[in-house]
Amino acid sequence: MEYPNLLPRFLKYVQVNSRSDEHSSRFPSTKREEDFQKQVIMTDLKTLGLNDVHYNQKSGCVIAELPATIDYDVPVMGFLAHSDTADFNSENVNPQIHRNYDGKSKIKLGDYEFYLDPEVFPNLKNYQGQTIITASGDTLLGGDDKCGVAELVTFAEYLLNHPEIKHGKIRLAFTPDEEIGTGASHFDVDEFGADFAFTVDGEAPGKLDWGTFSAAQFELDIQGVNVHPAVAKEQMINAIQIGIDFHNQLPHEEVPEKTEGRQGFFHLMNFKGTVDNAHLDYIIRDFERDGLEKRKALIKEIVTKMNEKFGTERIKLKMWDQYYNMADELAKRMDIVNLAREAYKSEGLPINEDPVRGGTDGSQLTYMGLPCPNLFAGEENMHGRYEYTVLESMYKAVDVMVKMATLNAINNK
Ligand SMILES: [Zn+2]
Incomplete structure (x- = not known):
């Protein structure tokens, strides 16, 4: 379904520079990233009225809670998105909205002679009639992972506005320094208090990552x-x-x-x-x-x-x-993977479980005691000027999270 606040929220987030820095010795690695967490994300969560909104100094995370709307206990589910962006120019990101894309034309990136060409990036052909969001040629977009950040906040907003939807307690975390690979090792698993979680930081709808290098x-x-x-x-x-x-x-x-x-x-x-x-x-x-x-x-x-x-x-x-490959650990907890599969299926999504030729924050978290596969967020061409996202993919990501919240309540009744 459509979530009217998702696009304005996403546009607001990508215009805030929150790039991390692998050469920094502070934690989180940059002040701008910490400012984005505390001044933007945390403020939005408080305004929406979530519970327990706070900044955990040790883990460098903004934490929030959605209270249960059921009167029985179910395993506590968590969702995570990372607040930093990759190692590419992130000053003055100027997002461009291309509505009703025809599925075949090249998209010009701002005033620059750079184009998103469906012959070079064939995924574009899947998005005929949809809304494509790009940067303007000289920066990245930052959809990795501001897609995830905006989706988590929108998901929370939706559930708060719909108390008739039955779900257990849900914990949210907005993490730092994913792009430089150091954020997850600081994560405070005990304080977070979830039994399992999902990072929301993946590609096109249907992508489900639970195998990594x-x-x-x-x-x-x-x-x-x-x-x-x-x-x-x-x-x-x-x-x-x-x-x-x-x-x-x-x-x-x-x-x-x-x-x-x-x-x-x-x-x-x-x-x-x-x-x-x-x-x-x-x-x-x-x-x-x-x-x-x-x-x-x-x-x-x-x-x-x-x-x-x-x-x-x-x-x-x-x-x-x-x-380590989280699949080795998740093989003992296939109920978690199956919850995501069930939600994707009921949203009519094709499931793509190709293993990730890399790691995710979830690879570390899984071995720290928080089993944590990765859901799609609608990110495409991450980490550079050709980055884009699709509004409809982001809607789908929120749909999936809402579905998972419901299924977790039903399956554990
Ligand atoms: Zn990411």
């Missing part, structure tokens, strides 16, 4: 020996060359640019060096947990062998896990 990261510090090249024979040890030799022992086909679907990879993200020393940063991704462990073991084995040859620890390895 398992992820690790490692870095190599390599110490060489620098002597004058004229007299270098059997004396110089070139740290750059050691880095190259290491890299060449990894499977050449298992890199991001040659993998897709359920295939994992090793990704060299950064390589800098001199003859004297070199530094390499990698991430490792695999959908299977034992696949991740095998990849980690391979790295250790290569480094150990190379160091043995040098007779000293020329290569220092530091490796750590980042997050």
